[in-house]
Amino acid sequence: MRIAVLIxxxxxxxxxQKVVADFRQALPEADVWVFDNASADATAHLAAQAGAHVxxxxxKGKGNAVRAMFRDVDADIYVMVDGDDTYPASAVRSLIEDVxxxxxxxxxxxxxESHENASFRRFHGVGNRLVRGCISALFGHPVRDVLSGYxxxxxxxxxxxxxxxxxxxxxxxxxxxxxxxxxVLSERTIDYGTRPDGSESKLHTYRDGIRVLKTILFLFKDMRPLLFFGTLAVLCVLLSLGFGAIVIHEFARTGLVTHPSTAVLAVAFALVGVVSMATGLILDTVNxxxxxxxxLITDQVLAQRRPSA
Structure with missing residues (x-):
């Protein structure tokens, strides 16, 4: 099997340089690739000196770098690791085993489960637990670490x-x-270290935290449209029944509707609920x-790769 280490x-x-050297030593049969994401320092030059393909x-943006990595590198097994020297190269073979x-x-x-006290900045651990709790609840699968870069x-x-x-x-x-x-997703515990002196995290606690939560919401909408819009429909119908009960009770008691705005609101919620359910059904079919x-396209791509392997 061809193995590619993507950094x-x-x-x-x-x-x-240390990250490249560590992975070349721990996994000598692999090709090590460094995708330099608009660096203003000597990252690319130093990576090439250490023997990586650059x-x-x-x-700018880690997602843009990952898109290029997945598009440009051809292998059977892909290892992705951050270039900040916080992840142990010695654990790579145990991670590869399941794949x-x-x-x-x-x-x-x-x-x-295994990190130093200074490994996470303030609120990063709390944010990770919040994100994994949201994903576990929305997708029904427990996860232990959503934001790991290894x-x-x-x-x-x-x-x-x-x-x-x-x-x-x-x-x-x-x-x-x-x-x-x-x-199939599996997780293995690793020892997480700290950044050495002179290395700074590019992660912004609040800005990137909000982006992550927005990503979860939009991906849930896109990948589970029936559940997303169905839940919205149920909430609207319940609100419609609540406001409608007020109007019906008043009419049964007095024979009059003295709060027409409440009646209109009940009908509006009912209509939104129907539209939401219809939207969910349509998007679920399209999805x-x-x-x-x-x-099918992926299977064809993989089938074309096998004869030359």
């Missing part, structure tokens, strides 16, 4: 996933895509047909 980097000059991605043996399509190196993918997963995110919400999109499309076409 998205933005201004990681203090650490990229590609330049001019559009290589066909037991998983994506393996996530989970950090929350992952292993099968070829099928990489060639199936249309990367839509532009920034740090990409890990959330990967997790949701796997859960919503029937890919199913779209997924079928996508999987």
């Amino acid at each position: 998205p980097c933005h201004n990681e000059a203090p650490t990229v 590609r330049h991605v001019l559009a 290589a043996e066909g037991r998983a399509d994506m393996v996530v190196g989970t950090r929350l 992952r292993v993918f099968s070829r099928r997963f990489v060639k199936s996933m249309p990367v839509l995110s532009r920034g740090f919400e990409i890990e959330t999109e990967m997790t949701v895509f796997a859960l919503a499309n029937g890919f 199913r047909r779209s997924n079928e076409i996508q999987r």
Whole structure:
């Protein structure tokens, strides 16, 4: 099997050489690729010196770098790791194992069980727990670490996933895509370290946190439209029944409707509920047909690859 180590980097000059060297030593049979995401320092030059294949991605954002990685690199197993030297290269073979043996399509190196005190900035741990709680509730599958940047993918997963995110919400999109499309996801605990001196995190706690939550909401709408709009329809119908009960009770008691605005509001909620349910049914049908076409195309791509393997 051909293995590719993919390292998205933005201004990681203090650490990229070590990361490349560590993974070349831990996985000598793999090709190591560094996708330099509009760095203003010597990241690309240092990565090339360390023996990595270097590609330049001019559009800023980790999601843009991942889109280029998935599009340009051809392999059977893909390892994605951040270039900040916080993830241990020594764990890579244990992460690869499930994908290589066909037991998983994506393996996530989970950090929350084993990390140093300074590994996470303030509120990052709380934010991660909030995000994983939302995903577990919405998609019915418990996950331990949604935002880990250390992952292993099968070829099928990489060639199936249309990367839509532009920034740090990409890990959330990967997790949701796997859960919503029937890919097998597994998680393995890793030791998460701290950034060395001179290396700074590019993650903005509040701005990127809001982006991640918005990504979860929109992906839930796109991938579970019947549940999303069906829930909205039920809420509207309940509100309609509540306001309507007030009007009916008043009419039964007095024979008059003295609050026409309440009656109009009840009808409006009922109409919105009907439209929401119809929207959910239509989008669910479109979504199913779209997924079928996508999987057929992916199967054809993979079938064309097999004879030359």
